[in-house]
Amino acid sequence: MPRGFHSHRKNPDEPWTWEQVLDAAKKINDPANGVFGIDPAQGFGSAGGTAYFKYPIVWQFGGEIMSPDGKTSKGYLDSAQTKKAIQFFSDLYNKDQVSAMEYPPDPFPNGKLGITIDGSWSLANLKEKFPDFKLGVDYDIAPLPKESAQAVANGSWALGISSKSQHSDEAWKFINFVTGHDGQKMYCEMTKDIPSRYSAAKDFPELNEYPKNVFVVQNQKFGRPRPITPIFPQMSDAVNKMFEDVTISKRNIDAAVSDAITTIDQAYADLEKQQKK
Known part of the structure; x- marks a missing residue:
């Protein structure tokens, strides 16, 4: 988070709103000198990783990705709240231009990025690789922004037992x-x-x-866990593609969302067919 964050913003129960974050990002933003206000979701890398960072934005705006039973995205991904979240995200890049499609390596500790959204694991990395970039002096940590709700993604490695296990x-x-x-x-x-x-x-x-x-x-x-569904990889890819289509390709939101729902629902239908064989 940017220098000079107020101390009470360190309280997990008192996050900034996305409007406050955008306001701060605009003040930091200096594209002429290669400095950008915010990277809202770890760019556009691997689908699983970057979709993980995008789910909370949807939840924070009151939207959803899938039905609770993990069977469909219809009525969830196409809600007004979800679309508002996608529009806000896209605007950071296209309208407000406080986010960049690509950043130089390690832009946050190198002073090229004012606000970054990352996980707890990044603290050890910053401490080890950038010892002169000091927590509490050069940067602070604040809870994720909220819109209508507070939400963060959780979930890490999982343990399972194979049905074919001999032990x-x-x-x-x-x-x-x-x-x-x-x-x-x-x-x-x-x-x-x-x-x-x-x-x-x-x-x-x-x-x-x-x-x-x-x-x-x-x-x-x-x-909040990521959507619990047997078609998780297909859903994750479709959500990531939807964000990319709207943000990078400037595609119409309704069309991008509709395609994502079709892809997700088709994947579930295909799964059901396989299970019946």
């Missing part, structure tokens, strides 16, 4: 341990990830104070 009992014992309090504590001491159990998070002093508490509290109160 399902042992696998279950292992997963039960790793996801329990002691296992989470041991795992997160090694990985520096945020535990999936609140009880384990309480045992890490650094997770209960600024800046890590911003990530922990947001996840506890406003965390």
Whole structure:
């Protein structure tokens, strides 16, 4: 986040609105000198990664991606709220021009980007690679912006047991341990990830104070999983393409959204056909 963030903005319960963020981004923006206001969702890289950063914008505007049962996007992706979110996102690039399609390497610590939206994992990376770019001096951390609601994406690596496993009992014992309090504590001491159990998070002093508490509290109160659906890869690709079509190709929102819904619904229909065979 930009220099000079007010201290109370570090409170996970008091985020800026997207309008306040846009206002700040405009003040920082200086494209003539290669400086941009904000990267709202980690650019346009791999579909899974960058779609992950785009879901919260939809949720923050009160929109949805899919039906709760993960079968369709009709009535969700084409809602007025979802379209408002996509329009706002596209405007950052095209109308307000505070975001760039491409940035030089590491634009945030190198002073070419005022506001970046990233995960807790980026803190260790910044500390290691840019020791002169100091938290609390050169940059601060604030909760994700809100529009009609607060929302953050959660979800990391997952553990599963194959239906063909020859050792399902042992696998279950292992997963039960790793996801329990002691296992989470041991795992997160090694990985520096945020535990999936609140009880384990309480045992890490650094997770209960600024800046890590911003990530922990947001996840506890406003965390949402990505859409739970058997056609997750197809849905993720379709959502990413929709954002790209509207933002990069300046395509009509209604048309882009309609195509995404058709792609997602067709993928689900294809899956059902395969399962009936």
